[in-house]
C-alpha cells in the first residue's frame with residue numbers, strides 16, 4: 001500500500017572531497033556533518049583520525065531495516081481506519097442500490113396507477129351494439145354521461161395508490177423533486193378528501209349530528225361571507241416559514257395562534273395585529289398534518305403523518321407541556337375534531353379509520369374508546 005522511500009539516490013551519496021568513487025566507510029564522529037562522514041577508497045588512504053569507522057553497506061542495511069519496521073507500523077494504524085471507512089463505503093453502495101430500487105418501485109406504482117385509470121376510462125366507453133340498438137329502437141334517451149360515478153371510481157383507486165406511494169416518497173422529502181411529487185399527491189388527495197370525510201362523518205355522528213354539521217357549515221359560510229368583505233393589508237414579513245405548513249389554529253380569544261412548520265409546532269402570540277413567535281417545539285418525528293384547539297381551555301392537540309397524536313397544555317406564558325404520543329392509527333392522522341363538550345376527540349386517518357378518543361384536558365391525556 002505504501003513504500004518506504006529514501007529522498008537521496010544511493011549513487012548521489014558521495015564523499016565531501018568529490019572523488020567520484022563509491023563510498024566505502026562511514027566515520028562515526030558527532031562533530032562532522034552530512035557527507036563529511038562519507039569516505040571513498042581514496043579518502044581512506046589519507047584517513048587519520050581516532051574516530052570509529054563503520055562499513056557503509058552495513059549502515060545502509062541497518063537504516064533500511066528500521067524503515068521497513070516503521071512502514072509496517074504506519075500501515076497497521078492506517079488499515080484500522082481504512083477498514084472502517086470501507087465499511088461506510090459498502091453501506092453507501094447498498095444504500096444506493098436500495099434507493100434506486102425504491103425509486104423504481106414508486107415509478108412502477110405510478111405507472112400502474114395511470115394504467116388503472118386508463119382501464120376505468122376504457123370500461124366507461126365500452127358498449128354493446130345490441131344494447132344500443134335496443135335503446136335506439138325503443139327511442140330511449142341516450143344514457144347520460146355519469147361524470148360523478150367516473151370520478152368516484154378514479155378516487156377509489158387513488159386511495160390505495162396514495163398509501164402505496166406516500167410512505168416511500170416520504171424518504172425523499174429533503175429533495176425538492178420529492179417534495180414536488182408529494183405536493184401533487186396532497187392536491188389529489190384533498191380533491192376527494194372533502195367529499196369522503198363528509199360521508200364518513202354522516203355514518204358516525206348520525207342524523208342529529210348531521211344537522212349540527214350542517215349548521216356548522218352554514219355558520220362557516222356566513223363567516224366566510226363576512227371575511228370576504230374585509231380587506232387585508234400587508235404589514236409585516238419579519239416572520240419566516242421554513243417549510244410546509246398544513247394547519248393553523250387559534251385559541252378562543254384569538255390571542256394565541258398555533259401553526260406547523262413541517263415536523264415543528266410554532267406557538268405565536270397575536271398582539272396588536274402582529275404575530276410574535278413565543279415558542280417552537282419539535283416533538284413530532286414527522287410532519288404535522290392537523291391541529292385542533294380547545295374552545296374552553298388552553299389546550300390543543302396535534303396529529304402527524306406518522307400516526308401520532310400529541311396533546312399540549314399551556315403551563316405558563318411561553319411554555320407548553322406535551323403528552324406522550326398516542327398511536328392507534330397505522331397511517332397519517334389527517335383530521336382532528338372535538339365534540340361540543342370537549343370530552344371526546346374524533347380523528348381521521350389515512351388508514352381508513354375514524355377513531356373516537358376520550359379527552360382529559362386537565363391530565364393532558366387521551367384514552368382510546370373505539371374506532
Ligand SMILES: [Zn+2]
Pocket residue numbers: 015016017018019020021039040041042043044
Ligand atoms: Zn573520497
